[in-house]
Amino acid sequence: MHRDKGYYWLRFVIYIGLCLSIGTIYFNVGHNIASIQARASMIMFTSTFITMMAVGGFPSFVEDMKIFRKEQLNGHYGATSFVISNTLSSTPYLGLICIIPGAIAYYPTGLQRGIDHFLYFATVLWACTMLVEGLMMIVAAIVPDFLLGIITGSGIQGLLMLNAGFFRLPSDLPKPIWRYPTYYISYHKYATQGLYKNEFVGLVFKDLGGGGLSVSGEYILKTYLQVEMGYSKWVDLAILLAMVMIYRVLFLVIIKIAEIVKPLIKCSSINV
Numbered sequence: 650m651h652r653d654k655g656y657y658w659l660r661f662v663i664y665i666g667l668c669l670s671i672g673t674i675y676f677n678v679g680h681n682i683a684s685i686q687a688r689a690s691m692i693m694f695t696s697t698f699i700t701m702m703a704v705g706g707f708p709s710f711v712e713d714m715k716i717f718r719k720e721q722l723n724g725h726y727g728a729t730s731f732v733i734s735n736t737l738s739s740t741p742y743l744g745l746i747c748i749i750p751g752a753i754a755y756y757p758t759g760l761q762r763g764i765d766h767f768l769y770f771a772t773v774l775w776a777c778t779m780l781v782e783g784l785m786m787i788v789a790a791i792v793p794d795f796l797l798g799i800i801t802g803s804g805i806q807g808l809l810m811l812n813a814g815f816f817r818l819p820s821d822l823p824k825p826i827w828r829y830p831t832y833y834i835s836y837h838k839y840a841t842q843g844l845y846k847n848e849f850v851g852l853v854f855k856d857l858g859g860g861g862l863s864v865s866g867e868y869i870l871k872t873y874l875q876v877e878m879g880y881s882k883w884v885d886l887a888i889l890l891a892m893v894m895i896y897r898v899l900f901l902v903i904i905k906i907a908e909i910v911k912p913l914i915k916c917s918s919i920n921v
Contacts (some may be wrong), residue, residue, distance in 0.1 A: 650709075650738055650739065650742070651742070653709055655705075655708070655709070656705075656706045656709040657742060660702060660703075660705060660706070660746065661745070661746050661750075663702065664699065664702070664746050664750040665749070665750050665753060667699055667750070667754075668695075668699070668750035668751065668753040668754035669753055669754075671691060671694065671695060671753075671754040671758070672753050672754050672755075672756070672757035672758055673757065675687055675690075675691045675757075675758040675759075676757050676758065676759070677757070677758070677759040678691075678758060678759050679759065680852065680853070680854050680855060681854065681855075682854065684854070685854060685869055685873065688758075688760070688848055688849070689815070689845070689874060691754075691758055691760075692841060692844045692845060692848060693813075693815045693841055695751075695754055695774065696773060696774065696777055696837065696840040696841055696844055697777075697810050697813070697837050697840070697841070699750075699774070700774060700777035700778045700780075700781050701781060701803075701806050701810070703778050703781035703782045703785060704781065704785060704799060704802050704803055704806065706782065706785065707785050707788070707789060707795065707798050707799050707802060708795055710782075710785055710786050710789040711789050711793055711795060711798065713735065713789075714789050714790060714793065715793075717731045728901055728904040728905055728908065729901060731904075732897055732900060732901045732904070735786070736779075736897055739779075739782060740779070743775055743778045743779060743782070744771075744775055746778070747771050747772075747774040747775040747778060748771045751767075751770060751771045751774050752767065752771075755767055755770055755771075760848055761847070761848055761851070761852070766847055766848070769843075769844075769847045769882065769886070770844060770847060772886065773840050773843055773844055773847075773885075773886060773889065776836075776840070776886070776889040776890055776892075776893055777836065777837075777840050777889070779893045779896075780836050780889070780892055780893055780896055781806065783893060783896030783897050783899075783900060784802060784805065784806070784896060785798070785802050786896075786897075786900045787896065787899060787900050787903060788801050788802045788805075790900060790903045790904055790907065791903060808831065809831070809834075809835040809836065809837055810835070810837050812827050812828075812831040812832050812835050812838075813832070813835050813837030813838045813840075813841055814832065814838055814841065814842070814874075814875065815837075815841060818874075818875050819832060819875050820875060836889060836892050839885040839886075839888045839889050839892075840885070840889060842876050842877060842882075842885050843882040843885030843886055843889070844882075845870055845874055845876050846870065846876065846878075846881065846882035846885070847882050848866075849866030849867070849869055849870050849874075850866055850867060850870070850882075851866060852865070852866035853865055853866065854866070854869070
């Protein structure tokens with residue numbers, strides 16, 4: 650995998666370039682009223698649009714599937730071994746592209762200092778990237794065509810992102826389909842809300858409107874961003890990690906189903 654320049658190193662360079670742009674565009678946002686929207690926008694962009702770039706690895710995923718099917722037919726290993734090894738081999742690289750570019754975007758922006766806040770930020774980015782890669786592996790197992798696969802994966806990502814509670818606040822989402830269930834199955838919801846809590850809890854925004862009024866970050870989360878405050882940011886992270894496992898298990902299930910269905914389809918076509 651590390652020899653794949655497009656999947657590994659080109660994406661790493663692009664991540665650094667994008668995070669440099671984020672760090673300079675949102676440089677030292679401060680604690681005034683404008684910084685509230687700046688913080689929310691920076692968090693949303695970083696946790697969704699940047700991690701969505703994992704869609705670009707789809708051609709590599711398709712090649713992986715081709716190699717797996719050939720080696721599986723030769724009896725070298727099974728689907729479970731392939732899914733586990735694919736997950737473990739990509740984990741260090743995905744951690745690398747989340748920690749280094751993440752730091753480039755995080756610290757110049759002026760978000761909360763403290764290594765614990767940054768590590769939470771980087772871990773959420775890593776979980777989101779793992780989720781996108783898991784989703785694209787599922788698509789690759791179903792739609793092996795490059796163009797159709799990228800379009801399908803991007804379309805799913807767009808729908809999940811649109812219903813994450815940023816572009817349209819949760820209370821304003823139409824309840825059929827978009828609020829229930831799309832809002833609750835969108836991993837972007839848990840990523841952004843966890844990062845919102847990581848950033849806003851403990852902050853105080855002073856002199857809002859020039860009248861000397863101060864507002865706490867918790868108040869902003871409840872009223873302005875409509876974040877669910879009944880549980881901590883660690884619950885959001887735990888849900889993301891659970892979704893990472895669910896996506897990989899679903900990928901394994903689809904491969905297993907394909908192993909059963911494809912021979913049946915071939916037999917029926919021969920009989921016809």
